[in-house]
Amino acid sequence: MEDINLLPKIGFENLSRKAKFFYWTTKYGRAIVISFQAIVITLLFYKLYLYTNFIDISETIEEKTAILKSQTQTEKDLKDTQQKILALKSARADSFIAKNHIELIKKVVPKDIKITTLILENTSIRFTAHSQNLYLFSQLIENISKEKQVVNITLLGAQFSEENNEFTFDIELVIKKI
Amino acid sequence: MKSRLAATIKLLNKTEKEAYKTLTISLFAVSFLSVFALRPSIRVIASYRKNLDTATEVNQQLTTKITNLEKAKQNLARYDIEIHKLNTALPAEFNQSDLLKGLSFLAAKNKITILKTEFSVSEREGLLETVKISLDARGTLDNIYSFLQNLEQEPRYIRINSVILQTAQTVVTAKISAKVFYTNDAKR
Numbered sequence: 596m597e598d599i600n601l602l603p604k605i606g607f608e609n610l611s612r613k614a615k616f617f618y619w620t621t622k623y624g625r626a627i628v629i630s631f632q633a634i635v636i637t638l639l640f641y642k643l644y645l646y647t648n649f650i651d652i653s654e655t656i657e658e659k660t661a662i663l664k665s666q667t668q669t670e671k672d673l674k675d676t677q678q679k680i681l682a683l684k685s686a687r688a689d690s691f692i693a694k695n696h697i698e699l700i701k702k703v704v705p706k707d708i709k710i711t712t713l714i715l716e717n718t719s720i721r722f723t724a725h726s727q728n729l730y731l732f733s734q735l736i737e738n739i740s741k742e743k744q745v746v747n748i749t750l751l752g753a754q755f756s757e758e759n760n761e762f763t764f765d766i767e768l769v770i771k772k773i
Numbered sequence: 774m775k776s777r778l779a780a781t782i783k784l785l786n787k788t789e790k791e792a793y794k795t796l797t798i799s800l801f802a803v804s805f806l807s808v809f810a811l812r813p814s815i816r817v818i819a820s821y822r823k824n825l826d827t828a829t830e831v832n833q834q835l836t837t838k839i840t841n842l843e844k845a846k847q848n849l850a851r852y853d854i855e856i857h858k859l860n861t862a863l864p865a866e867f868n869q870s871d872l873l874k875g876l877s878f879l880a881a882k883n884k885i886t887i888l889k890t891e892f893s894v895s896e897r898e899g900l901l902e903t904v905k906i907s908l909d910a911r912g913t914l915d916n917i918y919s920f921l922q923n924l925e926q927e928p929r930y931i932r933i934n935s936v937i938l939q940t941a942q943t944v945v946t947a948k949i950s951a952k953v954f955y956t957n958d959a960k961r
Contacts, residue, residue, distance in 0.1 A: 606788070615791075623799050631806045638814040645821040652828040659835040666842045673845045676856055679863050679956065682900040683930065686954055690932045693921045713938040 691717045696770070699745075703738040705731050720768045721751070725761050732762060739768060746771045862930040867904050867955045875927065876908070883920040885912030888946075901954040906931075908949040914940065917947045930954060 610618060663670075696715045704710060704724065708731050714721040726732050739748055751765035782790070849856065869892060880887045888909040895903040910917065917938065924931055930953070937948040 615794075619795055619798055623795065624802060627799065627802050627806065631810055635810055635814055638811075638818055642814070642818050642821055645818065645825050649821065649825045649828055652825065652832050656828060656832055656835060659832070659839060662839055663835065663842070666839075666846070669842055669846045669849065672849055673842075676849070676859065678900055679859050682898075682954070682956070683859065683863060685899050686901060686930065686932060692925060693933050693936055694918075694925060697918050697921070709940075711940050713936075715933075715936040715938075717934070 689717065691715075691770075691772075696720050699742065699770075703735065703742060705734050705738070707731055708735055718770050718772055720770060722766055724764050724766065726764070727761055729762060732764060735766075739766075744771045745769070858928065861928040863901065864929065864955050866957065867902065867953070872906075872929070872953060875929065879920060879923050879927070880910065883912070883916045883923060885910050885916045885920050885947075895952065898954070900956065902957045903952050903954055906949075906951045906953060908947075908951065910947045910949065911944060912947075913943060914938075914945045917945050921947075921949070924949075924951070 693715055700710070700713065700720060700722065707727065709725045710722050711725060712721075712723040724732075724735065726735070736748065739745055745768050747767075747769035749767040749769075751767055752763075753765075754763040755761075756763065785793070872892075873890065876887065876890065888911055889907070890909075891907040893905045893907075895905040897903065910920065912920070921933070921936065925933065932952045932954075934950045934952060936950075939946045939948075
């Protein structure tokens with residue numbers, strides 16, 4: 596036979612302070628603590644997962660560092676080559692090709708003009724030319740002015756020698772650097 | 774403010790007061806556990822996460838570097854001839870006798886006579902040490918031209934700074950000012 600409790604149920608508000616605290620602890624407190632424990636345990640597993648990954652990656656890094664150490668010579672050779680290429684480029688930047696200057700002179704100077712002195716420099720060509728007549732000189736100037744790489748023509752001096760019956764010109768050409 | 778709060782509490786009945794008390798205790802418990810149980814765990818995880826991210830990034834960079842070095846190794850092997858040419862153009866040291874031999878060979882090949890050769894140590898140009906060469910030569914105009922052309926095509930890089938040509942009859946005297954470079958590995 597089932598027991599029937601005929602006493603009226605005591606409401607929460609009517610419980611003593613201690614009883615209220617126990618009531619709260621067993622009902623709400625327990626739920627809160629369990630929830631927090633679940634969260635903390637989840638976090639613990641997550642921490643383990645992160646730690647395992649970190650260990651794996653650390654091992655990979657160690658392996659790769661060892662590989663890199665074994666390739667130090669390649670790295671050194673590469674840097675050396677790159678530096679040499681840059682140095683050569685920089686050295687070449689101030690250079691000129693004498694062959695091009697000579698070809699230009701060969702091209703613009705008429706056959707009957709005789710050159711006695713020819714100075715080839717980075718961006719300039721200076722020469723002393725001898726000609727029997729002024730027509731050849733004008734031909735020379737015309738030929739030079741047609742050349743696109745010549746930026747400036749300067750007549751440094753002109754002389755006429757009655758003894759040899761020839762004109763002497765000192766000319767300077769400024770060459771455009773390509 | 775305090776009296777208003779007290780007045781509001783007075784308005785609540787007993788059941789409502791108890792409900793608020795329960796709620797307050799629960800909130801306090803949640804806050805307490807958050808501070809003393811959750812916060813340390815979250816901090817540790819954040820630190821692990823940060824370490825892992827850093828390690829992942831380092832790993833990725835190392836992978837890239839290894840791949841690039843592999844490519845570089847292949848390229849160094851592929852362009853071995855060009856690199857050899859580069860090393861010949863810019864040797865590690867200045868070898869005067871080799872240079873003189875080379876110049877004499879060129880002069881003989883182009884049928885010109887070298888009258889004088891002078892070497893003087895010049896200033897450093899970037900990574901390179903330089904040596905200035907002053908060279909006086911004599912020959913026909915065509916031979917001098919050909920000598921200059923060959924000088925520019927030498928495996929060892931010779932930079933011609935200036936050329937002065939003076940003709941007398943068929944003989945040309947050339948004063949060539951040039952520079953040679955070397956890397957001087959011992960100094961680097």
